[in-house]
Amino acid sequence: MKSGMRKYLVLLIVFSASVKAQEIKPYLQSPSPGSVWISWKTDSGIESLVQFGEDSSNLQHTVSGNCEILSMDSSYFYHSVRLTGLEADHYYYYRAVTGSLSSAVYRFRSQPPTGQKSGIYRFLILGDHQIINSDRYERLMQAAREKVREKFGGRIEDHINLIINDGDQVDKGTLDQYEHVHFEQSASLSGNIPIMTTVGNHETYGTPGLPLYYSHFFYNDLGYKGISSPGGENYYSYQEKNLVFIHLSSEHPTHEQVEWVQQIVDSVKADTTVDWMISVAHRPIQAEQYVGDISVYIRDRIIPILTQTEKCVLHITGHHHLYARGQLRDFPVYHIISGAAAWDQYWGQSTEKDFDDEQKTIDYWTYQIATIDDGKKEMTVESYAIGSPKLGFTLNNILIDSFYRKKDLPPPDKPSIVTVPGDTITLPYTFTSSPYSTSTNVPYNSVRFQISADEDFSDPDIDLIMDYENLYGTTGFPDYKPVDINNDLDIFRYIVARDKLPDGNWFIRTRHRDRNIEWSEWSDPVHFIVKESSAVLTHIATNSNIYHTNEDIEVQYRFGPGNPLDWIGIYKTGDIPGSVSSTAWEYVSGDSGTVSLKVSEQGKYFIAFFEDDGYNELADRIQIYVINTPVLVLNKKGYDAGEDIRVDYSKAPAFSNDWIGIYRLSDHPGTIGSTRWSYTTGIQGNVIFQGLPAGYYFACYFLEDGYTEACDRIIFSVGSDLAVVNTDTTIYKQGQGIVIRYENSPGTGSDWMGILKQNAPAGTAPLVDRQFIGNMPSGSVNFDTELDPGEYFASLYINNSSLRVSNKALFVVESPVSGTDPYPGKKDISLYPSPTSGILHINFAGMEAGNVSVKVASMAGVPVLEKQLLVLPGTVSGAIDLSGEPPGIYMVFIRYGDELIIRKIVLQ
16 A cells, blocks of 8 residues: 555565666655655665755654655666655755665755645746657756756755646656666756656556556545545645645546546535645646547646636647647637647647647747745746757757736736627628727737527637737748748728638627736627628538338528529438439528438438539538347446446448447547447347446447447446435424425436335335426425324435335324324433433333334435334333434334334434
């Protein structure tokens, strides 16, 4: 265990490093106001000591730690010592000792007090230094040290609190790479400044891969507000001062990570000790080189959660070996790529595209200095370059970018569209925004235009952001400087090109963004009509991409040329129109409308829109499947946690690489990895999936290695009592309304809350009443049904089934007639003591011999004990043991013959 007491011994076969004189180079990590880990590597010796003190000449304290031998040939000894009991924001001197070897004496500064809201917190950002046999990363480290000394004076630990690495610290997860690529090249700073790393794709490569990442770093005990990571050291969080860091894993796209991030953000929103939140992941959320090589999972699943609070200000990534910076389209959050110490990456190597949420991409080798200044309520980030793949190390530590985020500043003023068109316009046409205006001294950064066919702009046809500068591309040989492609652009003017919009009614609006990345309000929309347009926006659409044989396939077409012989046809995939006949076809009528087609054979098809009885295609094709609907059957309605799950399938289309996947109920296939999956073979068969943790899931049949769902999802649950149900009281009078509250429902739209009789007689239906709750994950249900006196429970059931997914919330309906306890204070049955520490006595004085049924439930109605007691002649009392239950108030239900007696007791 990585507990600071003793690390387990792992023996791994690796290539040994070349033999050389041993030198201890300490590495600081996982700091807090009162502690820090110090680690180092030696070729031999298991002694792990750190001598430290507040004076370099008097290292009066000695702390011992642990040694883990990581190689089979006993040549890699990894030492770790945790210093504790440190004073916050305090300087200490130390040296690391193994046998006769000792390091030089280093100085570090402990972290500021947690929650401190004054002063400055500063950290470096470096990353993606995986390259072997290169000193690029070491040069970046040295350049950062020199720049800090130049800007602030003194020693680097006087001004830098932390170093953030954004992944790919190694090329492969082997010992020689950790030693020589990461630790050795970090040595110029690692003894003075703690370094925190992030899992990249290269950490997972090679053998053993990630296990060595776990062995070298000490993140298991980290967790902001005690929120531990379900992914272990794959992703983790911590708080320094009034700043929360979240190290994400783009390599582990799991639902558990999504839920973990939500927990952290929910806590950060309410935490008055936190003012700033910064996230780190390896793969970026946007990239203008190697377009598409990003993490859609982080972009679509994690970022929307992080932006639930404006405390989130910066998302740091690597993976691409250059520098890039952008801003989220709708939220005041920066995202950067800092991956400039690995393999060469430059303009012209890959697929490239200018994105309007990426303001600059610069193929230089850079690092960043980030400063949180609480006195100014400001974050500033400066990016410095030391060279480029084309120029080599010819840039003298120059500033190439800087940006900031200031708290509590108002946004720019609301703009307007000043060129209001008349009745109609012809394109091209120039729309102009009003000038930038603000009550602050923050200059403008961006102008955004939206054009929509609908006045509510729910789905704009044009959504364009233009920045005052847009660095994209390079000047090329000989100087390879970045090019500002917006240099001569008036971003307050938008020219709608002649072929951009078809004829019709449109609306336009605009807003302004300042360099504090705050957006103004949207301008009032302006209506305009386009005529005589040459726009080519012809398209076709269907309501589905899966159909049955002989089912009507409705094809909508829009903005066609309107020729009398334009037509829409369906072909088998692989067919070439004009070479073979279409499977089905129909002439269109006018420029927009609908045609209906049918296909009688199963298979893969495409739909195309053709011009004037020919084969010139006017729009993008639509791919469809014509199939029978696969039938999936689970072997059970609900499963225990860890229980294997069998899915039988039949009537399957049996395309190559069809598969069955299991997802969490809230997951969206294609944006997050499946929880379990398996290929199918043939028209029928079965697949068996390894057991799952408790939760709500669905299984579905997917086509051809893609995410096209060929059948309805089968929803199921794993584990019991997933949802929580309780009533507003445990005792109701007959005719009184019953309020049932619930949390963590499946949210399927067909979930229902039921009221059922307890111990209903055989042959009678226990269900008394039910209500569907819709797809709300939490809420309350009101029942007005007048219930007969008796014992009941409320429970939640999934997806219009009889599968209960919640606890049973017990309650009683009573009336003043015989059969209830009309005299709550009567003394013939009493409970004592209350409060009790566990043993509860029941006084039977004056009762006749017979059986007594005792039930105990929490105030939420959750049963905790049920017991039969026998009252013999002369019995004075009985007893039940509640010592295993948590403290609280409990309801005790005692049934004796036709009598039902209810009491409250306190367990302490």
